[in-house]
Amino acid sequence: MRIEWDVAVPMSDGAILRADVFRPDDDGAHPVLMTLGPYGKGLAFQEGFAGMWQRLAAEYPDALAGSSNRFQVWETADPEKWVPDGYICIRVDSRGAGRSPGLLDMLSPQEAHDYYDAIEWAGTQPWSSGKVGLLGISYYAANQWIVAALRPPHLTAICPWEGFTDFYRDLNRHGGILSRFGQAWQDHQIFTVQHGVGERGRVNPNTGELVAGPPTLSDAELSLNRVETIGEGKRRNVVDDFSAARTPDLSQIEVPVLSAANWAHHLHTRGNFDGWDKVASTQKWLEVHGFEHYAEFYTDYGVALQKRFFGHFLSGEDTGWETQPPVFLNVRHVDGTFEQRAEQEWPLARTQWTRFYLDDGALTTTAPASTTPIDFAALGPGAEFWTPPLSQPLEITGPASARLRIASSTTDADLFVTVRVQDSDGREVSLVSAIDPHGVLGVGWLRASHRELDDAASLPYRPWHAHTREMPLTPGDPVDVDVEIWPTSIVVPTGYRLGITVSGRDYEMPGDGPWPVLYGIENRGNGVFVHDDTDDRPTDVFGGSTTLFTADGASSVLLPIIPATDEG
Structure with a gap:
């Protein structure tokens, strides 16, 4: 595997974002799987989210098998499980986060346009086949919906795994009632890896570089370099231009979609069903599972599903995806087991x-x-x-x-x-x-x-x-x-x-x-x-x-x- 750290990704306004690129050790052209977001591309899963990692290792050992896990990062694909199959994995720090300088403005139109530029950059590199897919959990799923609605020409397929679609209704306010999650999440997961945290933050174990550096800025400087997204959401009791700008027009999405939902996620569940329902894509699939929201993304079950989808649309392989039912449910039982069932629609016609x-x-x-x-x-x-x-x-x-x-x-x-x-x-x-x-x-x-x-x-x-x-x-x-x-x-x-x-x-x-x-x-x-x-x-x-x-x-x-x- 060839790894290039902190690759410069030029934006249309002259800004530079930084990306880590993992690709096969050959001179061929390969399809790309990409994420762009604010969690710090160099923050090790094992360090940044230790509790989740320990539960993943204890309860789902297949999720860790077959990999050294050196390059595991929260809610993104493990390159060691994808690069050997001929994929390029790219992780981009969004503007103002991790190693990318600029104003941090989560889920904003600026971030969406940056993502568009990053997709087009990846789709036109000499090592790229020109086909770009998006795969990630939560934030890395939510902003898939947003950028896909802009229709980047090289975007070929998306798999938003447990990701909300509505900034107001899913993230900030349930039925108009403020969810306290947003503030805690922003303070613990986003602002701790804002670009400029520098020496007060974590170190990438693979490079020795600061995850949110190289500069180390004061609290006052950091505050000036970000939009208080959740604070704005709290201040605004009703749907207005701020939330509308961070909510995609799902009807503009036309690429193939595999929307993977969790039955019990009070941030994401509704969004995956709503996204699947409202996209204009003629090729769309809904999958629903249970367990912790990060688990099935990494298990053999989840990775096999993802590889069948992207193998079909990015690599042109015969993965059997042609026979995949439009809706695939893991129906829950009270003892914690699941019954797998293929369906043709949602809600079920026989309801x-x-x-x-x-x-x-x-x-x-x-x-x-x-x-x-x-x-x-x-x-x-x-x-x-x-x-x-x-x-x-x-x-x-x-x-x-x-x-x-x-x-x-x-x-x-x-x-x-x-x-x-x-x-x-x-x-x-x-x-x-x-x-x-x-x-x-x-x-x-x-x-x-x-x-x-x-x-x-x-x-x-x-x-x-x-x-x-x-x-x-x-x-x-x-x-x-x-x-x-x-x-x-x-x-x-x-x-x-x-x-x-x-x-x-x-x-x-x-x-x-x-x-x-x-x-x-x-x-x-x-x-x-x-x-x-x-x-x-x-x-x-x-x-x-x-x-x-x-x-x-x-x-x-x-x-x-x-x-x-x-x-x-």
């Missing part, structure tokens, strides 16, 4: 959309005629509704929604709708999610003042909120709200119970822990994607009492029930 009504603690398919309204403290555990023990297995796979009639003692209310399952002994069922080892099974969020729908974009199972204005409540007056519940999958066995919790705060798994902590946030079912920022949720507005009305079927959830096959 039996079933409305379950909330009725005095019960979850029933019959609308209650008359019930007493339920009051709960907005910052308390909320109200629970359960089916009787199931007489036969029940599969829920797809997007879902809730329609609630509520009133608040204040001018607003945050609503959290959580899908739950209990076993025959009343024990809570949780599954490994993308971030949390005890993740909730499904969840949706909405700030009541953001209840206005975009009727043209809404579907019964996927209400689409405009988020362009706030509509305060009149204390005590009921309103109807629709809550989007992100796509999920769970097969509930016989004897178990299906439940829904409606609350005014994040649902927390029962028990005394100890619970994992990441970025100073305790993971109790929702990982780091919690909604407890006191600036966004002042107690005088969001700490009141919420009333839920259930009479005449006023409050219900619409769930995607998949009928059992003849094989059971």
